[in-house]
Each structure stands twice: as structure tokens, then as C-alpha cells.
Amino acid sequence: MQLKKLEWQQLYPVKKLLFLGAWLFCVFIFVAAIILLVRDGNRENLWLGILCGIAAFVMSCPMIKYTRISYHCMPYFNRIFTKCELEELVKNEKFYPIENTMDKKVLGLLESGTHWLYAGGRLISKDLAIFGWAEGSSSLNGRAVTPVLFIYMTGEVIKIDLGFKIHIKEIENYNQYLWEKFQIIPRIIVGEQREHIVNAFARQFQELKENLGLNEKELVETILQNPEKYRNMYMERLPDYIKKWCETN
Incomplete structure (x- = not known):
């Protein structure tokens, strides 16, 4: 799996440049307004400079x-x-469309690999996933x-908008697929x-x-090495009605 290719398909490098460019533009306008004020006493663009300075300050942490x-x-x-390390995690991963559950027009949106x-x-x-589901939406x-x-x-909690509306039947099929193939529990069981x-x-x-005695990264690596052991451990923490459903389905 080529992560760089996937990043470019979603235009993330372009979005980074646009975000950085917008921040630099605001900084430039702010600095230019201050220079004009100090050098020439020009106050005409001061408010614009102040607004851009505030925008640059607010954007700093999200941009970084x-x-x-x-x-x-x-x-x-x-x-x-x-x-x-991320590249190594998916180095030999190959993805295949979930053909038995999805309509052809959405096959490229949902695919399955060995571990991902x-x-x-x-x-x-x-x-690492215990629960997972696609859910209907309206607008x-x-x-x-x-x-x-x-x-x-x-x-x-990982939430991903597919950018496409999937019919309710396909949603049900996908959720059923997650449970039957990977024992990832659907939302209908989660409830409130x-x-x-x-x-x-x-x-x-x-x-x-x-x-x-592990940090977050080390524990995640440990879980990935023996996911079944830790899955069983987490299942014990679930409400009784969820455990009962899992045992009977």
C-alpha cells in the first residue's frame, strides 16, 4: 500500500500548501501594515493588518x-x-473491494485488506477496532x-465522511460484513x-x-501483535446485553 499515493489522491499535500499559504499571507499583511505605520505613519491599512494579525495568531496552532x-x-x-513506522505498518497490505455487499458505484469507497x-x-x-459501522444520514x-x-x-472514535450517500440496504450489508468477517460490532448493538x-x-x-509500564505507542504496538488477546479482554468490559448478542450471533 503506497501511502504517498493515497495522500495525493485526497489532495492532502495541496491542502497543506494552501493552509500554509493563507497563514503566510496573513502574516505578510500584518507585518506590512506595521511597517507602513512606523515608517510613514500610514493608518489606512492598520485595521486590515490587525485583522490579518489576529487571523494569523488564531491559525497558528491548527496550521502547525x-x-x-x-x-x-x-x-x-x-x-x-x-x-x-506508518509505512511499515501497511507495507504488504493489499486492498480488495467488498464486492458481495456493495453496489458497483461505491466499491472504491469501501475496501478490505488483511489488517486494515x-x-x-x-x-x-x-x-484495534471493537465497534464499527456505516450509518444513514439525511440533509x-x-x-x-x-x-x-x-x-x-x-x-x-474515528469518523470518516465517505463523500457519498450509500443506500440503507448497502449500509446494512456493510455493517453485517464487518461483524461476520472481523467481529467488529455494529452500532445497532451499541445503542445509547x-x-x-x-x-x-x-x-x-x-x-x-x-x-x-508502557507508553501509548508501545501499548498499541503490543495490541497489534496479539489483537485477539486484548479483544477478549475488552469484550469483558462491555455491557451484558452486548456480550449476549455477540455470543448468539
Whole structure:
């Protein structure tokens, strides 16, 4: 899997340049306004300079954060792994369309590999995901898109907008596919317990870090090496009705 190619397909390098360019433009206008004020006493463009200065200040942290991300196509993982480590994680991964569940026009939006799922230009770890589903959406302007959500063992919630609306039958098929193939539990079972589950997973992850004496990155690497062991551990933290559903389906 070529992450660089995937990044360019989603135009992330271009977005970085545009973001950086907008910030530099605001800085330039601010500095120019100050120079004109000090040198010539020109106050005509002072307010514009002040506004651009405020904009540059507000944009600074988001701009630095956005441009420093190595691969936007790997949410969560891009915060704790280096660029080379991310490339190594998906080095031999090959993705195939989920042909039995999807209409041909959306085959390219949802694909499956050995350890990763491809959804709307992003990669999701099968080994770290406990819950996952596509859900229906509606919009008053008729531009609704289908979001796909996953809950990791870390308590991290990954949400991806596919940029395309998938019919309800295909959503049901995809959710069923996630459960039958990878034991990733669908939303219909989560119900109103989502926040409770996310918090429970975050606490479990923190406890594991403390008990094993590992940092976040080291623990994620450990889980990826033996995902079934930790999946069973997390399943024990789920509400009884979810465990019962998993046992009978």
C-alpha cells in the first residue's frame, strides 16, 4: 500500500500548501501594515493588518498541527507513529473491494485488506477496532453523505465522511460484513451506550499502560501483535446485553 499515493489522491499535500499559504499571507499583511505605520505613519491599512494579525495568531496552532501530520490517511496512528513506522505498518497490505455487499458505484469507497480497512480515503485498523459501522444520514439540501465510524480499544472514535450517500440496504450489508468477517460490532448493538463504552475503553487502555509500564505507542504496538488477546479482554468490559448478542450471533 503506497501511502504517498493515497495522500495525493485526497489532495492532502495541496491542502497543506494552501493552509500554509493563507497563514503566510496573513502574516505578510500584518507585518506590512506595521511597517507602513512606523515608517510613514500610514493608518489606512492598520485595521486590515490587525485583522490579518489576529487571523494569523488564531491559525497558528491548527496550521502547525495540520502541516506536521505525516499521513492524514491514517487517523489516530499518525499522532503516535513516525512516517517510516506508518509505512511499515501497511507495507504488504493489499486492498480488495467488498464486492458481495456493495453496489458497483461505491466499491472504491469501501475496501478490505488483511489488517486494515479502507474507507473514504482513510485506513482503519481491524486489529484495534471493537465497534464499527456505516450509518444513514439525511440533509435538507439533498447533499447527505454516509459517515463511517469506528471505536478503537484506545477509546478513540474515528469518523470518516465517505463523500457519498450509500443506500440503507448497502449500509446494512456493510455493517453485517464487518461483524461476520472481523467481529467488529455494529452500532445497532451499541445503542445509547456509545459514550459509556468510549469512556470504559479509555480507562481500560490507561490501566493497561500503567500495569504494563508502557507508553501509548508501545501499548498499541503490543495490541497489534496479539489483537485477539486484548479483544477478549475488552469484550469483558462491555455491557451484558452486548456480550449476549455477540455470543448468539
